[in-house]
Amino acid sequence: MEYISHYTSPLGGIIIAGSRNAVTGLWFDGQKYCAAGLDPEHEECTEENILPVFQEVRRWLDRYFRGQEPGFLPPLDPKGTAFQKSVWDILLTIPYGTTMTYGQIASRIASEQGLPHMSAQAVGGAVGHNPISILIPCHRVIGSSGSLTGYAGGIERKIRLLEMEGVDVRKMSVPE
Known part of the structure; x- marks a missing residue:
């Protein structure tokens, strides 16, 4: 099962996609290829049921958009050749x-x-x-x-x- 969450950045909205264990996608709203490959049966996380991996991505993004090198990387699982x-x-x-x-x-x-x-x-x-x-x-x-x-x-x-x-x-x- 794939899940999504939304994040508001200084450069616009961001869609985060992932499994329970890893990030599979991260796109700015409306960017080219936005949500390409996203499972049509995905489930949207709310603030009450946000996955730990999405909390980790948000922490990374918060640091990044404050102009800091995050110093860690959440688990990633990009789909591609x-x-x-x-x-x-x-x-x-x-x-x-x-x-x-x-x-x-x-x-x-x-x-x-x-x-x-x-x-x-x-x-x-x-x-x-x-x-x-x-x-x-x-x-x-x-x-x-x-x-x-x-x-x-x-x-x-x-x-x-x-x-x-x-x-x-x-x-x-x-x-x-």
Whole structure:
């Protein structure tokens, strides 16, 4: 059984999805791919019956939106292909307050898999379909030229998230 809970952030409403043991989704209201893969038979938690895993996510988000590195990660169980999961695993290694390019991720996957090359565009597709925004920090991925491209939650949110982490976005470009 999958459950959902709602969280109000400074950047808008957030939907949290999960099982009793792990987070399976986290999306800003209305973002691209919002609730993709969510079980149609899900159950909504109320404040009275909120799951412990959702309490942990809320604690993480509270710290994060206060501008603090949370220092822990709730249990995650994103649904995706083996390739997508390999990309999301790399996203989890990007330190708070730093960025990585799609090309750097592609090079790392190619190296780990013994391949001569990996497409940055394929990496971009996996990053864009990350079902657990913020916790799996897809907002920390930028274009090789410093472009703040490709965030399903919207470029303005991406900018705000990076700024909250202390990233100087003034040196980065915003796509037209």
